[in-house]
Structure formats: C-alpha cells, structure tokens
Amino acid sequence: xxxxxxxxxxxxxxxxxxxxxxxxxxxxxxxxxxxxxxxxxxxxxxxxxxxxxxxxxxxxxxxxxxxxxxxxxxxxxxxxxxxxxxxxxxxxxxxxxxxxxxxxxxxxxxxxxxxxxxxxxxxxxxxxxxxxxxxxxxxxxxxxxxxxxxxxxxxxxxxxxxxxxxxxxxxxxxxxxxxxxxxxxxxxxxxxxxxxxxxxxxxxxxxxxxxxxxxxxxxxxxxxxxxxxxxxxxxxxxxxxxxxxxxxxxxxxxxxxxxxxxxxxxxxxxxxxxxxxxxxxxxxxxxxxxxxxxxxxxxxxxxxxxxxxxxxxxxxxxxxxxxxxxxxxxxxxxxxxxxxxxxxxxxxxxxxxxxxxxxxxxxxxxxxxxxxxxxxxxxxxxxxxxxxxxxxxxxxxxxxxxxxxxxxxxxxxxxxxxxxxxxxxxxxxxxxxxxxxxxxxxxxxxxxxxxxxxxxxxxxxxxxxxxxxxxxxxxxxxxxxxxxxxxxxxxxxxxxxxxxxxxxxxxxxxxxxxxxxxxxxxxxxxxxxxxxxxxxxxxxxxxxxxxxxxxxxxxxxxxxxxxxxxxxxxxxxxxxxxxxxxxxxxxxxxxxxxxxxxxxxxxxxxxxxxxxxxxxxxxxxxxxxxxxxxxxx
Ligand code: ADP
Ligand code: MG
Ligand code: ZN
Numbered sequence: 001x002x003x004x005x006x007x008x009x010x011x012x013x014x015x016x017x018x019x020x021x022x023x024x025x026x027x028x029x030x031x032x033x034x035x036x037x038x039x040x041x042x043x044x045x046x047x048x049x050x051x052x053x054x055x056x057x058x059x060x061x062x063x064x065x066x067x068x069x070x071x072x073x074x075x076x077x078x079x080x081x082x083x084x085x086x087x088x089x090x091x092x093x094x095x096x097x098x099x100x101x102x103x104x105x106x107x108x109x110x111x112x113x114x115x116x117x118x119x120x121x122x123x124x125x126x127x128x129x130x131x132x133x134x135x136x137x138x139x140x141x142x143x144x145x146x147x148x149x150x151x152x153x154x155x156x157x158x159x160x161x162x163x164x165x166x167x168x169x170x171x172x173x174x175x176x177x178x179x180x181x182x183x184x185x186x187x188x189x190x191x192x193x194x195x196x197x198x199x200x201x202x203x204x205x206x207x208x209x210x211x212x213x214x215x216x217x218x219x220x221x222x223x224x225x226x227x228x229x230x231x232x233x234x235x236x237x238x239x240x241x242x243x244x245x246x247x248x249x250x251x252x253x254x255x256x257x258x259x260x261x262x263x264x265x266x267x268x269x270x271x272x273x274x275x276x277x278x279x280x281x282x283x284x285x286x287x288x289x290x291x292x293x294x295x296x297x298x299x300x301x302x303x304x305x306x307x308x309x310x311x312x313x314x315x316x317x318x319x320x321x322x323x324x325x326x327x328x329x330x331x332x333x334x335x336x337x338x339x340x341x342x343x344x345x346x347x348x349x350x351x352x353x354x355x356x357x358x359x360x361x362x363x364x365x366x367x368x369x370x371x372x373x374x375x376x377x378x379x380x381x382x383x384x385x386x387x388x389x390x391x392x393x394x395x396x397x398x399x400x401x402x403x404x405x406x407x408x409x410x411x412x413x414x415x416x417x418x419x420x421x422x423x424x425x426x427x428x429x430x431x432x433x434x435x436x437x438x439x440x441x442x443x444x445x446x447x448x449x450x451x452x453x454x455x456x457x458x459x460x461x462x463x464x465x466x467x468x469x470x471x472x473x474x475x476x477x478x479x480x481x482x483x484x485x486x487x488x489x490x491x492x493x494x495x496x497x498x499x500x501x502x503x504x505x506x507x508x509x510x511x512x513x514x515x516x517x518x519x520x521x522x523x524x525x526x527x528x529x530x531x532x533x534x535x536x537x538x539x540x541x542x543x544x545x546x547x548x549x550x551x552x553x554x555x556x557x558x559x560x561x562x563x564x565x566x567x568x569x570x571x572x573x574x575x576x577x578x579x580x581x582x583x584x585x586x587x588x589x590x591x592x593x594x595x596x597x598x599x600x601x602x603x604x605x606x607x608x609x610x611x612x613x614x615x616x617x618x619x620x621x622x623x624x625x626x627x628x629x630x631x632x633x
Contacts (some may be wrong), residue, residue, distance in 0.1 A: 040099070047071060055117060056119065056122040062096065062097040063122070064482070187357070193234050213323070214346045216326065218327070219328070221350030226389040243272075247282050247283065263480065266312040270320065276325055286309075300625070370409070373410075380420065420524060438475070460625070463615060463619070464613065464615040465619060496581070501525055501526040503524075506590045507594055510601070530583050535548040
C-alpha cells in the first residue's frame with residue numbers, strides 16, 4: 001500500500017529531527033566554557049590581588065575571566081571528563097558574580113580602573129539560553145513522549161491527532177481470498193455460516209416476510225480450531241469488506257480510547273455496508289462486568305469499551321447488511337448482556353475435529369507440500385486425537401521443514417512421525433494429549449455413562465459420545481438431550497440421573513478392576529444431587545420432610561465458606577449416612593446393570609475409540625451391541 005511507505009518516511013523524518021535537536025543542544029552545552037559562581041567578597045579579593053583579566057558588568061551579574069590558576073580547579077564531574085575527552089577546555093577561568101542589589105557602580109568601576117582591569121558593560125541577554133532551556137528542550141521532550149504514546153495508541157505519528165482512530169485492518173474484497181474451501185473438518189460450523197453468507201448476499205430474500213437478519217454471530221471454540229479462519233472465509237464467500245480488530249486492541253491504558261475505537265470502527269463499517277465486522281478474542285473486552293470490581297475503578301476502560309460496543313450493536317440495524325462476528329474461546333466469562341437477543345444471538349460452536357475432520361484438514365494443508373508417494377494421511381489423523389486445525393497445519397509444516405533439512409525431494413512418513421512427536425511435546429505442556437491407555441479408559445468411562453443412560457427408564461436420551469478432549473478438565477463427554485424442559489423431577493428420575501453419573505466410574509471398575517481419577521467430577525455432581533435429595537427435597541425416610549440448610553451469613557453468601565449449620569450433630573450424621581446409602585444403593589444398581597452388559601460396553605468402547613465420536617445411528621447400534629457382530633470393520 002502506498003500510504004504505508006509515506007507514513008514510514010514521515011516517521012523516520014520525525015526521529016531524525018528529534019535526534020538532530022538533541023545533538024545540537026548537547027554540543028552547545030559542551031562548548032560553553034566552564035563557569036563558576038564566586039561570592040562578591042572573593043571577587044574583590046581577586047581584583048585587589050590582580051588576578052582578573054577582564055570583566056563585563058551587566059545589570060545583575062559580573063561576568064569575568066580570571067588569570068590562569070587564579071580559581072581553584074574544584075571537583076571534576078562526569079561532564080568535565082566528557083569535555084576533556086572531547087578535547088574541550090576544562091580549565092576553570094570564567095566566573096560570575098551576583099551583584100548586590102542597590103549597590104552603586106562608581107566605587108567598583110574606580111577599583112577596576114585602579115587595577116587596570118579591562119572592563120565593559122553588557123546588556124544581559126539570555127535569549128539563546130532561554131530559547132534552549134525554555135523551548136527547545138521541553139518541546140523535544142514533549143514530542144518524544146507524544147510519539148511514544150502515539151505508537152501505543154494509534155498507528156504512526158501521522159495519525160497523531162486522531163486519538164481514537166481504530167487501527168483495524170480493512171481487507172477489501174480483492175485481497176480477501178479465503179473461502180470455505182480453506183476450512184476443513186468443522187462441517188457443522190460451516191453449515192451454519194453458509195446461512196450467514198446468504199444473509200449478506202441476499203438480505204432482501206430474508207426480510208421479505210418481515211424476518212430480522214441476525215446482528216451478531218459468536219464463534220465459540222478452543223484456540224486453533226479455525227475461528228478466525230472461518231470468519232474470513234465468510235467475508236470471502238460473501239464477497240464483502242472485512243473489518244477486523246482483536247479484542248485486546250480495544251483495551252488501552254487510557255480510559256475512553258477503547259470506546260472511541262469502537263465508535264470509529266462502526267462508523268467506518270456503516271459506510272461500507274454490506275460488510276463484516278470481526279472482533280477477535282471478544283473476551284478481552286466482553287468479560288462479565290459483575291465480579292470484576294476487584295479494585296475501585298480498576299476496569300473502567302474495559303467497561304466503557306464494552307458499554308460502547310453494546311450501544312453500537314443496539315444502535316445500528318442489520319438490514320443495512322452489517323454483520324458482527326466475534327470469536328472467543330471462553331464464552332463462559334462473557335458478559336450476559338452480550339449474549340442477549342439482538343446482540344450476539346447466534347452462537348456457532350467450532351469443535352475440535354474428529355478423525356475424518358483431521359484427515360480433511362491434513363489433506364488441505366498437504367496440498368502445499370510435496371508428498372512422497374504412499375503417504376496415508378489417515379494414519380497421521382489417527383495418531384493425532386485432540387489436535388486442533390492449527391496443530392495439524394503445524395504438523396504438515398514441521399514435516400516439510402524436516403524433510404527439507406534432510407535434503408529430501410518429498411516429505412516422507414518418517415518426517416510426519418517426527419513432526420507429530422515435536423508438536424505433541426509442545427502440546428503436552430499446554431493441554432492434555434491422551435496416551436493410548438488413557439484413551440482406552442476414557443472410552444470405557446464415557447460408554448459407561450451412555451450405556452446406563454440408555455438402560456435406566458428415566459434418563460434423557462444420549463445423542464453424542466466423544467473422547468475428543470475438550471478444554472483442560474473434560475477428557476471425554478457424553479451428551480444427553482433433554483426430551484422436554486424440566487421444572488419438576490421425581491425421585492426416580494433423580495436417582496436415574498445419579499446412576500448415569502456413576503456409570504463412568506462403574507465401567508472403569510468392571511473393565512480394569514480399579515478406578516482412575518477421571519470420575520472426580522461425576523462423583524462430585526452425584527454427591528451433590530444425593531445431598532439435595534436428602535436435605536432439600538425430603539426424599540429420605542430417615543431424615544424426613546424437614547429441609548436442612550445452612551444459615552448463610554450476609555457476607556459469605558454463596559462463597560461456600562462459613563455459614564452456620566442449623567441442625568444438630570446427630571442430624572448431620574444421619575444426613576451423611578443417608579447420602580452415602582443412596583449413593584451406594586445406586587452404585588450397586590449400576591454395577592448390576594453394566595455387569596450384564598459388559599460385552600456391549602467393551603465392544604461399544606472399542607467402536608468409540610476407533611471413531612472418537614459416536615452419534616445418531618452408529619451410536620444407537622453401538623449401544624445395542626450390534627457393532628459386535630460386525631467385527632472390526
Ligand atoms: P482460532 O482463531 O480458532 O484460534 P485460527 O483460525 O487462527 O484459529 O487458525 C489458525 C490456523 O490453523 C489457520 O490459519 C489455519 O491454517 C489452521 N486451521 C485451523 N483450523 C483449520 C481448519 N478447520 N481447516 C483448515 N485449517 C485450519
Ligand atoms: Mg483466532
Ligand atoms: Zn464421567
């Protein structure tokens with residue numbers, strides 16, 4: 001781009017100017033002779049002992065030059081040494097004397113005459129000094145500070161006066177070549193975004209019947225799953241301008257700058273409609289305002305920015321064809337106000353890819369590299385469970401680099417193996433990469449949940465089981481679809497829910513004879529449910545109908561600490577026993593259930609390990625034990 005070059009030129013010019021000023025001032029200072037201020041009495045002494053060469057009288061001062069060695073050398077400071085080094089005279093001969101106000105000139109003149117000292121009068125001129133110290137140096141300092149600030153706030157110094165000018169990049173249609181073809185393995189997200197593209201292309205079609213085009217689309221997914229890529233692809237497919245800005249760029253050290261940026265961004269976007277505004281890493285500004293009041297006024301800037309964003313989103317109407325997309329990997333920290341209808345009301349989950357998805361992504365990125373014949377990307381995909389798109393792209397790239405280093409003509413399987421090992425080593429620090437044994441355990445654990453859920457009468461049906469790790473805590477996941485919105489639950493339904501929670505652990509017990517730490521969260525939730533049944537819902541005969549809670553103190557409310565028990569030790573013991581009994585009863589029931597279905601459990605777990613995600617018909621068949629007869633495909 002042309003303006004950028006121009007900008008850079010101006011930038012270096014400004015630097016040159018400042019540097020030149022500094023040098024000039026330094027030189028002037030160094031060349032000025034060393035002077036010393038001496039008291040009037042001393043001066044008179046020097047006059048009387050003929051140690052003065054000449055003097056100039058000004059209104060307030062006497063300036064003069066003493067004869068060599070008349071003045072003491074005094075301590076030499078750093079500036080003297082610098083002078084010496086620069087070959088400037090460090091000899092001390094120039095002095096100044098402050099004149100005593102109101103004292104007559106005549107006697108002094110007479111004295112000077114008597115000692116034959118050359119003297120003149122001089123009108124005091126401090127013009128140069130005033131200029132340097134009063135203007136040039138302060139100005140230089142100010143310019144320097146200002147430039148540093150500008151670099152933080154805006155682009156180069158050319159944008160100096162537009163403090164809140166946003167520094168988003170504008171990608172015009174010509175530049176933006178990303179399409180859905182560049183995204184693989186996230187088919188569900190892609191399918192949802194195809195609709196957004198259609199909104200942008202034919203807004204009329206949707207408004208014909210009075211429908212309202214969504215304003216905001218929030219892409220949610222772990223880092224590296226392709227959220228940024230998808231947003232660009234939407235813009236590329238719709239062939240509209242793409243305004244992008246990262247959430248962290250909004251938040252600056254000055255209160256109000258972020259808000260000004262948001263305003264500016266929307267203003268520019270409105271001019272270019274239809275277009276897409278993309279706010280990457282929304283959580284940087286969109287963090288929940290509640291609970292962020294740790295310090296008084298601590299998050300003013302972010303809050304103002306967020307408020308401005310909310311106001312802008314409310315203020316424009318999407319019929320003009322401006323769609324706001326945003327991405328986050330932490331939807332749970334977002335302020336609720338952002339997720340309200342009329343703002344980011346559409347959420348698109350961008351999942352980590354499954355086996356087939358990973359193969360597709362590998363294939364996509366492998367297009368750019370020269371592969372040796374006979375490379376099976378499916379094998380690489382099978383070795384990389386839990387990898388996100390960015391990790392896979394990284395593997396392909398690493399492999400190509402490794403092969404090049406070994407001067408090969410094509411990337412071979414061994415290069416991929418090595419690349420995987422490298423990337424895995426990097427990932428293991430960041431997140432979980434499961435070993436074969438762990439995958440085995442997780443598969444049985446999840447299938448345990450699923451199998452119990454299909455076996456008990458009152459559980460919500462399972463619609464998806466996966467062993468693709470999500471986040472830090474969840475190694476696998478069993479998704480149950482509630483058949484209807486629940487407001488009331490019966491005792492047997494609650495018991496079945498506990499049973500499903502225990503299913504994972506029981507499966508581990510049955511298959512391995514021991515348990516892992518993986519059921520920790522399940523047990524917590526099961527215990528909590530059981531305790532609620534006993535203490536709040538009156539579902540235990542021994543404890544009875546009374547509810548038991550904690551009288552929470554005002555300050556510690558909801559904090560989980562403190563609070564006084566409202567019941568006796570004896571009751572507390574009974575409650576604990578009842579909770580225990582309920583859990584044990586359910587545990588035995590689940591154990592019986594899974595023991596009879598152990599063969600199905602094992603075969604279904606194998607199927608899950610193979611495909612990583614099971615849903616729909618394949619899940620149903622696996623849970624019915626039909627995958628057994630099929631064998632290992
Ligand atoms: P996110 O924004 O979700 O953190 P990015 O979109 O920045 O992830 O992805 C980083 C890079 O990883 C992309 O530029 C692309 O090369 C690669 N990548 C990630 N996901 C995919 C995918 N689904 N298909 C193809 N490439 C992907
Ligand atoms: Mg991103
Ligand atoms: Zn579990």
